[in-house]
Amino acid sequence: MRAPGMTLMRMPLTCWGWFVTAILGLLAFGVLLAGGILLLLDRSAGTSFFLPAGLVINDQVQNHSGGSPLLWQHLFWFFGHPEVYIAILPGMGVASHVLSTFARKPVYGYRAMAMAICGIGFLGFMVWGHHMFVSGMSPYSGFAFSVLTMSIGVPSAIKTFNWLGTLWGGKIQLKSPMLFALGFVSLFVSGGLSGLFLAQPAVDNLLHATYYVVAHFHLVMGVAAIFGIFAATYFWFPKMFGRMMSEPLGKIHFWLTFVGTYCIFMPMHFVGIAGGIRRYADASAIEYLQKLQPLHVFMTIAAFITAAAQLIFIFNFFWSLKFGPKAPKNPWDATTLEWTTDSPPPLDNFGGEFPSVYRGPYEFSVPGAKEDFIPQHLAPAQVARAK
Amino acid sequence: MAGTTVTEIPELIGTGRNGGGASSGDGGGEGSGPSASGGVPQRTYVTGMIVGLGGILMFFMALVSAYIVRKGMPNSTWIPLEVPHILWLNTVILVASSFTLARSRSLFRADNEDGFRYWWGWTTVLGVFFLVGQVIAWRQLVAEGIYLQSNPSSSFFYVFTAAHGLHLVGGVLALLSVAFRPTHRLTRGTATEVVSIYWHFMDGLWVFLFLLLLLGR
Numbered sequence: 001m002r003a004p005g006m007t008l009m010r011m012p013l014t015c016w017g018w019f020v021t022a023i024l025g026l027l028a029f030g031v032l033l034a035g036g037i038l039l040l041l042d043r044s045a046g047t048s049f050f051l052p053a054g055l056v057i058n059d060q061v062q063n064h065s066g067g068s069p070l071l072w073q074h075l076f077w078f079f080g081h082p083e084v085y086i087a088i089l090p091g092m093g094v095a096s097h098v099l100s101t102f103a104r105k106p107v108y109g110y111r112a113m114a115m116a117i118c119g120i121g122f123l124g125f126m127v128w129g130h131h132m133f134v135s136g137m138s139p140y141s142g143f144a145f146s147v148l149t150m151s152i153g154v155p156s157a158i159k160t161f162n163w164l165g166t167l168w169g170g171k172i173q174l175k176s177p178m179l180f181a182l183g184f185v186s187l188f189v190s191g192g193l194s195g196l197f198l199a200q201p202a203v204d205n206l207l208h209a210t211y212y213v214v215a216h217f218h219l220v221m222g223v224a225a226i227f228g229i230f231a232a233t234y235f236w237f238p239k240m241f242g243r244m245m246s247e248p249l250g251k252i253h254f255w256l257t258f259v260g261t262y263c264i265f266m267p268m269h270f271v272g273i274a275g276g277i278r279r280y281a282d283a284s285a286i287e288y289l290q291k292l293q294p295l296h297v298f299m300t301i302a303a304f305i306t307a308a309a310q311l312i313f314i315f316n317f318f319w320s321l322k323f324g325p326k327a328p329k330n331p332w333d334a335t336t337l338e339w340t341t342d343s344p345p346p347l348d349n350f351g352g353e354f355p356s357v358y359r360g361p362y363e364f365s366v367p368g369a370k371e372d373f374i375p376q377h378l379a380p381a382q383v384a385r386a387k
Numbered sequence: 388m389a390g391t392t393v394t395e396i397p398e399l400i401g402t403g404r405n406g407g408g409a410s411s412g413d414g415g416g417e418g419s420g421p422s423a424s425g426g427v428p429q430r431t432y433v434t435g436m437i438v439g440l441g442g443i444l445m446f447f448m449a450l451v452s453a454y455i456v457r458k459g460m461p462n463s464t465w466i467p468l469e470v471p472h473i474l475w476l477n478t479v480i481l482v483a484s485s486f487t488l489a490r491s492r493s494l495f496r497a498d499n500e501d502g503f504r505y506w507w508g509w510t511t512v513l514g515v516f517f518l519v520g521q522v523i524a525w526r527q528l529v530a531e532g533i534y535l536q537s538n539p540s541s542s543f544f545y546v547f548t549a550a551h552g553l554h555l556v557g558g559v560l561a562l563l564s565v566a567f568r569p570t571h572r573l574t575r576g577t578a579t580e581v582v583s584i585y586w587h588f589m590d591g592l593w594v595f596l597f598l599l600l601l602l603g604r
Contacts (some may be wrong), residue, residue: 026438030446037546038453046536049453055462066464066539071456075449122470 005357015113017093020121028082035075085124091228102168102178106362116155142201149199176250180231191219212272242344243324249316260306266361436581468540477520484513499510
């Protein structure tokens with residue numbers, strides 16, 4: 001099944017991202033299922049796993065007693081934290097892949113990037129308590145979860161600096177996939193930094209359940225991860241559908257979305273710090289929050305404009321399916337195996353001629369080579385040398 | 388990478404074509420390689436089963452940790468549950484079924500078709516007896532007025548036994564499937580191997596849960 005010559009350390013980083021994501025999914029979702037079953041039983045079978053005594057619902061005192069809502073929180077967040085790494089790791093893999101391809105440079109520190117993906121996945125299982133700092137836990141537990149949470153910043157920072165290192169000195173081509181990959185790095189840094197503040201229990205006491213948290217997780221999950229998806233879509237659309245997407249529309253989509261999402265979520269940090277509380281349908285009765293209303297209006301307008309900008313992408317996607325220029329096998333001069341086959345690929349992916357792997361996935365700008373890239377599947381004898 | 392030039396000739400590391408590679412374990416030595424268009428090496432199924440059991444283990448461990456936490460809560464309304472005595476018999480039956488399964492597989496490896504089928508059949512029968520015994524245990528509890536929602540201890544008892552029992556039903560169906568359905572991509576040796584890994588896991592898990600319910604009382 002594995003391509004001859006392929007090893008873990010020759011895998012594209014996108015595959016590393018998906019690999020660790022799959023492991024996280026395998027181990028985390030079982031816990032969600034267990035919690036979900038116990039919740040379902042509490043709601044419909046009269047059990048009291050999570051429901052404490054004395055609950056009054058619709059003016060009726062409930063029969064339940066002895067359960068612990070805190071138990072639900074533990075079960076849920078033990079799943080919930082790996083879940084957010086499931087959301088971001090594929091995007092990280094895509095970002096590495098696309099940045100390298102459009103900078104015409106190898107990924108800086110490939111091994112460290114792969115190990116960092118594994119490290120983020122592993123540490124992601126040990127930090128769930130940071131969603132529960134205000135639940136009444138012992139300060140010592142809070143300290144432990146805090147330190148572990150901040151330690152995830154280390155592999156994340158390694159990846160960020162390596163992305164920058166990949167770009168440094170590269171021959172950068174600002175095509176649509178690249179723009180979204182660059183946007184990913186920017187948004188991941190913006191969103192990730194606020195996470196470090198939230199990782200302090202003392203600070204989280206103030207910021208928990210405010211819009212600061214909403215700003216944080218939207219920037220990382222709701223924007224950075226989405227930019228990873230956009231980068232991947234623009235990048236692999238030609239391979240999947242045999243046609244090129246419109247580059248001008250891609251650029252417009254990128255700029256509107258990039259500026260738009262910053263307009264939505266940057267002010268949201270201020271709203272949170274000033275005391276803007278999550279999940280309030282109507283805050284008009286709260287005096288001190290009225291001063292924040294102009295920020296809310298601004299963010300809402302930005303959100304509507306950004307949402308409308310997505311119509312450009314949707315139009316581009318479906319229009320290009322039918323009317324885009326036909327795509328060659330390898331429109332981006334990329335190095336990995338999928339670019340050796342037709343666009344779109346035949347049913348068995350490679351038309352009977354399975355490629356073998358002779359080198360790593362990011363051999364760009366290799367001294368002595370005629371082209372600025374050496375695909376993974378070319379035997380050494382077939383690689384054209386510079387005169 | 389800095390320093391890489393085209394004058395290097397990288398080696399082709401591991402052809403992968405004889406997939407499954409070195410140790411295909413046992414099962415009659417059937418690590419037979421794939422055909423060019425992507426047949427899966429037999430060892431892959433074993434890996435798949437182990438990976439799947441990892442997920443299943445996480446599910447049960449979530450329930451176990453919920454049990455331990457709930458039981459240890461202060462001012463708890465926890466009333467320890469007297470485990471129905473038939474559970475002892477059920478445990479013996481399930482452990483015995485692991486022995487009959489191991490017997491069956493060693494006869495399979497010795498190419499003793501009749502012996503293999505005989506003991507495989509007994510494993511299936513014992514598995515069914517276990518499940519019947521679990522249902523009897525539930526009925527005994529209901530007869531004593533102990534239901535799912537009676538007390539947290541009974542809630543957990545029913546959840547543990549139901550979750551394990553459902554997984555065991557799957558195991559029994561797998562045993563029957565190996566006995567009666569011809570295999571396509573799996574060889575029979577691999578099928579018996581993966582079913583047996585699953586069955587032994589469910590047996591071990593039951594012993595663990597049983598001890599937890601007994602000693603944690």
